[in-house]
Amino acid sequence: MSDKPNILLVDDDDFIQMVIGESLAKLGYTVEAANNGLEAWNKINLNPKKYDMVLLDKVMPVMDGLTLLKRIRVDENLAALPVVMLTGAGQTEDVVEGLAAGAYYYLIKPATLEVLSGVVKNALEDSVRKRQLLELVGQRRKTMGLLQQAAFSFRTLQEAKELALLLAEVSQNPEKTVSGFSELLINAVEHGNLGITYAEKSQLLAEGRWEEEVESRLQSPHYAENKVEVMLVKSADILSVKITDQGKGFDWEKYLQFEPERAFDLHGRGIAMSRIISFDQLEYLESGNSVVATVQIKKTLH
Numbered sequence: 001m002s003d004k005p006n007i008l009l010v011d012d013d014d015f016i017q018m019v020i021g022e023s024l025a026k027l028g029y030t031v032e033a034a035n036n037g038l039e040a041w042n043k044i045n046l047n048p049k050k051y052d053m054v055l056l057d058k059v060m061p062v063m064d065g066l067t068l069l070k071r072i073r074v075d076e077n078l079a080a081l082p083v084v085m086l087t088g089a090g091q092t093e094d095v096v097e098g099l100a101a102g103a104y105y106y107l108i109k110p111a112t113l114e115v116l117s118g119v120v121k122n123a124l125e126d127s128v129r130k131r132q133l134l135e136l137v138g139q140r141r142k143t144m145g146l147l148q149q150a151a152f153s154f155r156t157l158q159e160a161k162e163l164a165l166l167l168a169e170v171s172q173n174p175e176k177t178v179s180g181f182s183e184l185l186i187n188a189v190e191h192g193n194l195g196i197t198y199a200e201k202s203q204l205l206a207e208g209r210w211e212e213e214v215e216s217r218l219q220s221p222h223y224a225e226n227k228v229e230v231m232l233v234k235s236a237d238i239l240s241v242k243i244t245d246q247g248k249g250f251d252w253e254k255y256l257q258f259e260p261e262r263a264f265d266l267h268g269r270g271i272a273m274s275r276i277i278s279f280d281q282l283e284y285l286e287s288g289n290s291v292v293a294t295v296q297i298k299k300t301l302h
Contacts, residue, residue, distance in 0.1 A: 005052035005124055006030045010040040010068070011086060012060045019110045020055065020086075027117050037063030041071060048077045053123055055107070057086045058098065066101060073102040076175065080130040082123040099258040099269055100276065118206055122266050133165065133178045152230040155193070156218055157211070160185035163230065170232065171239050171295045180278020183270040184243050184291060185228065190214055192245025192289055193226035198268065205266045239295040249287025256282070 007024055011017055012035050021031045032051075034040035037060055044051060054072070058065040065085060072078045082104040087095065095106045104123045107116065147170050154163055164182035168174035190196045194217040196204070204210040217223050231242040255271040262268040274293075275282040281294040 004028060004030050006050060007053045007055060008032050008034060008040060008051045009055045010034045011057040012036055016109055023113050023116055036060045037065060037068035041068055054083045055086060056083055069101050069103060080127050082127045084119060084123055096258045122205055130179055133182060148234050150232045153227045155227055157189060157214060160189055167241055170234060172298050177278045177295055180274035183274045184293060188228040188243050188245035192247030193228060194223055201267055202265055237297050239297055241293045244290040247289050249289040252284040252288035
């Protein structure tokens with residue numbers, strides 16, 4: 001991502017283009033506009049690496065926003081491109097459909113400068129993390145494919161990132177699974193071992209202090225002995241990864257689906273996205289401090 005991120009704003013309303021475009025410019029971003037999904041798709045196709053984010057209205061002529069979102073999500077070159085959907089007040093029934101199709105977030109337009117700033121900042125930071133992971137996958141795929149059983153333990157975010165890469169390589173489809181493994185391992189650290197609640201994370205993200213707080217708690221004697229345990233078992237057809245933290249668990253059932261009441265939070269969709277995109281099965285056990293992710297191994301021809 002460049003020093004001045006480039007955002008593509010897609011909306012057929014000239015007033016919305018002006019208001020959001022001016023707000024983004026005040027926040028230091030470069031903004032280009034498109035009047036419909038097809039025009040935006042042509043711009044993205046011309047240079048897939050040009051844009052760092054897409055802000056996308058749902059209802060437009062020629063090609064609507066949801067159709068464009070689905071096109072973006074099936075294109076491997078655009079896997080890490082964050083898309084934030086724009087919706088009018090009272091249209092929240094569309095939110096779940098958009099999130100399930102791969103939208104990072106929904107904004108009610110016109111958004112305040114504070115809300116717009118927080119959403120764009122977090123979406124871009126999340127995109128950078130995903131791109132960094134994708135750039136590292138594939139380096140050990142052939143060797144990792146030989147692994148059949150292993151046990152790991154770790155504490156930190158950096159260790160979670162490194163282990164996510166390894167597990168993704170073992171899956172033989174790292175581009176698909178790496179973000180899902182990263183999500184589960186980071187959850188085990190922050191929510192499980194370090195006890196950061198959903199509400200606390202919302203506040204930390206809004207203040208830009210999430211990673212700082214994680215690192216602070218990792219240094220605290222209260223959490224120093226807490227580790228995440230990971231068990232890997234692979235057969236010819238299936239990879240099974242069990243992740244267990246030392247937390248009290250959580251009400252995991254509601255996080256397996258996209259729920260409208262959390263649609264406008266800055267987080268809380270990672271588990272549902274992982275279940276849909278990264279894994280063939282995702283099962284939480286008992287209180288929720290243990291989760292099993294299952295991946296079907298892709299057959300390769302020799």
